[in-house]
Amino acid sequence: MTSSNNAGLQVRKNAATPRGVGVMCDFYAARAENSELWDVEGRRFIDFAAGIAVCNTGHRHPKIVEAIRTQLDQFMHTAYQIVPYESYVALAEKIVACSPGNHPKKAAFFTTGAEAVENAVKIARAATGRPGVIAFTGGFHGRTLMGMALTGKVAPYKIGFGPFPSDVFHAPFPNPLHGVTTRDALRAIENLFKSDIEAARVAAIIFEPVQGEGGFYQAPPDFVRALRKLCDEHGIVLIADEVQTGFARTGKLFAMQHYDVLPDLTTIAKSLAGGMPLSGVVGRAELMDAAAPGGLGGTYAGNPLAVASAHAVLDIIEDEKLCDRAVMLGNRLKARLEALKSRVPHIAEVRGPGGMVAVEFCKPGTTTGDGEFAKAVQKRALERGLLLLICGVYGNVIRFLFPLTIQETVFDEALAIVEDALLETAGASK
Numbered sequence: 001m002t003s004s005n006n007a008g009l010q011v012r013k014n015a016a017t018p019r020g021v022g023v024m025c026d027f028y029a030a031r032a033e034n035s036e037l038w039d040v041e042g043r044r045f046i047d048f049a050a051g052i053a054v055c056n057t058g059h060r061h062p063k064i065v066e067a068i069r070t071q072l073d074q075f076m077h078t079a080y081q082i083v084p085y086e087s088y089v090a091l092a093e094k095i096v097a098c099s100p101g102n103h104p105k106k107a108a109f110f111t112t113g114a115e116a117v118e119n120a121v122k123i124a125r126a127a128t129g130r131p132g133v134i135a136f137t138g139g140f141h142g143r144t145l146m147g148m149a150l151t152g153k154v155a156p157y158k159i160g161f162g163p164f165p166s167d168v169f170h171a172p173f174p175n176p177l178h179g180v181t182t183r184d185a186l187r188a189i190e191n192l193f194k195s196d197i198e199a200a201r202v203a204a205i206i207f208e209p210v211q212g213e214g215g216f217y218q219a220p221p222d223f224v225r226a227l228r229k230l231c232d233e234h235g236i237v238l239i240a241d242e243v244q245t246g247f248a249r250t251g252k253l254f255a256m257q258h259y260d261v262l263p264d265l266t267t268i269a270k271s272l273a274g275g276m277p278l279s280g281v282v283g284r285a286e287l288m289d290a291a292a293p294g295g296l297g298g299t300y301a302g303n304p305l306a307v308a309s310a311h312a313v314l315d316i317i318e319d320e321k322l323c324d325r326a327v328m329l330g331n332r333l334k335a336r337l338e339a340l341k342s343r344v345p346h347i348a349e350v351r352g353p354g355g356m357v358a359v360e361f362c363k364p365g366t367t368t369g370d371g372e373f374a375k376a377v378q379k380r381a382l383e384r385g386l387l388l389l390i391c392g393v394y395g396n397v398i399r400f401l402f403p404l405t406i407q408e409t410v411f412d413e414a415l416a417i418v419e420d421a422l423l424e425t426a427g428a429s430k
């Protein structure tokens with residue numbers, strides 16, 4: 001069978017691929033340019049999913065395409081651990097220089113976000129000689145075994161996949177909308193130290209400065225400061241998982257630049273390489289050097305084409321002032337959503353730093369999440385040609401991951417679709 005229309009491809013997909021690889025859309029990509037995507041039947045979509053926060057620099061930015069082409073003409077793969085190349089070293093130098101903190105740092109590259117998380121935990125364990133890791137409810141850290149163990153959301157990520165690595169514990173993440181204060185979260189960690197694992201056996205605390213899959217909840221500054229203090233007191237490594245928050249999305253290159261304390265290790269991936277698979281860990285040099293030679297890496301880790309793409313991404317973010325653009329576009333979107341609150345009582349909160357914007361829906365007048373409302377808005381937007389993603393532990397949050405390079409006219413068109421979809425859904429669910 002060689003059908004290439006959407007319906008035909010859907011039949012082939014269902015026959016050839018497992019349902020566990022859940023797929024949101026029933027249409028198939030043919031091409032994409034900046035913030036727009038066309039399917040195999042020529043239908044156009046505005047892409048506010050951006051490959052799940054990967055294309056902050058848009059689809060096929062000409063500078064990225066050129067950088068990859070140039071690298072393609074030189075070599076595609078040598079395995080950095082066998083025959084190294086200058087571009088990897090230069091990228092490590094750049095990431096060390098642009099990541100928060102002026103202390104000695106080193107960076108290593110991998111392929112996926114989950115792999116970056118795995119390696120950050122390995123580094124923390126090697127450096128401390130301790131096993132324990134504390135993560136947070138609602139957090140997402142990937143689909144590998146340790147990634148799943150750290151992830152604080154059971155469905156759909158953990159169902160049927162246990163047992164998970166041991167010595168992983170969860171504390172609640174502060175969430176004022178749902179009644180969890182910084183104090184509650186810190187007290188829960190103190191309780192873990194009493195009931196589950198002594199602080200002296202904890203290697204790392206891992207958190208997202210803004211929870212991504214969990215619902216775009218931003219860690220309060222007093223919470224992050226307290227985590228830093230706790231880690232300093234007990235010799236624990238503080239890992240900021242910036243896989244989703246990184247590379248200009250929040251209005252800063254790294255979300256941790258919104259805080260006045262530093263992490264020890266930071267995981268990076270997604271928009272680092274604008275669509276090429278590349279991830280990394282950057283952090284304190286003495287921690288990064290804890291693993292013995294050969295303990296870190298991977299066959300494809302730091303692939304030359306992906307590294308070339310990352311160099312172009314960093315240049316584009318600077319040249320096109322994408323941090324400023326994230327703030328400007330994010331503010332416009334937030335203002336538009338706020339203005340709709342009186343007519344859409346399901347809007348419980350509009351939030352997020354810079355361009356990492358989300359809207360949470362609850363049953364009007366309550367804080368009971370309304371996932372059905374979010375799904376209906378997403379469906380209506382898609383019918384009008386706008387791709388939106390849902391997140392949140394209750395599936396009641398819509399996150400907006402527009403490319404930061406989006407043209408203003410396309411952005412305005414998308415905002416109008418969001419507004420129509422919200423108003424129509426609110427009208428229908430009265």
Ligand SMILES: Cc1ncc(COP(=O)(O)O)c(C=O)c1O
Nearest residue numbers: 112113114140141142212243244
């Ligand atoms: C914060 C965070 N960490 C880790 C991951 C896992 O990344 P990957 O899917 O590339 O393995 C994700 C993916 O969404 C993420 O958002």
